[in-house]
Amino acid sequence: MSVLLEVRDVAKYFGGVRALDGVSLAVPEGGLVGLIGPNGSGKTTLFNVITGFYMPDRGSIFFKEGNDFVRVDGLNPNEVFKKGIVRTFQIPRLFSSLTVFENLLVTPIGQRGESPLLALFRGSWSEQERGLARRAVELLKRFDMLQYVNSKISELSAAHIKMLETIRGLMTPAKLYLLDEPTAGVDYSMARELFNYVKRLRDEHGLTFFVIEHRLEILMDYVDYVYVLHNGKLLAEGKPQEVTTEPKVIEAYIGV
Numbered sequence: 001m002s003v004l005l006e007v008r009d010v011a012k013y014f015g016g017v018r019a020l021d022g023v024s025l026a027v028p029e030g031g032l033v034g035l036i037g038p039n040g041s042g043k044t045t046l047f048n049v050i051t052g053f054y055m056p057d058r059g060s061i062f063f064k065e066g067n068d069f070v071r072v073d074g075l076n077p078n079e080v081f082k083k084g085i086v087r088t089f090q091i092p093r094l095f096s097s098l099t100v101f102e103n104l105l106v107t108p109i110g111q112r113g114e115s116p117l118l119a120l121f122r123g124s125w126s127e128q129e130r131g132l133a134r135r136a137v138e139l140l141k142r143f144d145m146l147q148y149v150n151s152k153i154s155e156l157s158a159a160h161i162k163m164l165e166t167i168r169g170l171m172t173p174a175k176l177y178l179l180d181e182p183t184a185g186v187d188y189s190m191a192r193e194l195f196n197y198v199k200r201l202r203d204e205h206g207l208t209f210f211v212i213e214h215r216l217e218i219l220m221d222y223v224d225y226v227y228v229l230h231n232g233k234l235l236a237e238g239k240p241q242e243v244t245t246e247p248k249v250i251e252a253y254i255g256v
Helices: 044-050 076-081 100-107 127-143 160-169 186-207 240-244 247-254
Strands: 003-014 015-026 032-036 058-063 069-070 085-087 174-180 208-212 227-229 233-238
Touching: 003 044, 003 085, 003 208, 015 044, 015 058, 015 076, 015 208, 015 227, 015 233, 032 044, 032 076, 032 186, 044 174, 044 208, 069 127, 085 227, 100 127, 100 160, 186 208, 227 240, 227 247, 233 240, 233 247
Parallel strands: 032 208, 032 227, 085 174, 174 208
Antiparallel strands: 003 015, 003 058, 058 069, 227 233
């Protein structure tokens, strides 16, 4: 598989803390790749650097665009999003004043009805809007959340809020999805259903996923390849069965 995202020698410092310290890795097109490590190892910081929320202090990030690679480090989050990189957040960032359905519909970019000029001509955007509505309903059905379609965010449980954050990311036709702990606080069966759906999207539509996940007993059943961060550095990488038996990975997790 060809490379879709390449991170080269990326570093990010916060004062004297080296949150990332020379991280290099690659995510292949059509891959389902895991990113693991103990708390504070730099996983979410790496996602924040890739998606433009933090500027790297060193290094570069390349993303495949057509047949070429373009640098995305230094772009703001909106520009990274337009390149085709979508991320979810460990702590969901939803619009609390909107319903579940409305939160899903505001996510996709390029909606013709948002244009001040085209908004006057319903025929130019109504079919697109109906298509987005159908996709939102399909996703809510998939994750057994259709009953909450008209609920406000304040009416949802923490687990359903977390699930909605991931569903919202899937509303956008991106090339690369960065999922930050998508199953945190979600019950076991729902977590499995989420990963089953992610794997099906990868297999049937060639989408690419890079996933931070602490629930290793679930993650390792689905990913093709795993990177392990520890103290801001890349500690190990390989296939799931290789990583889970690596002594230095075991030591980093359990301290023995």
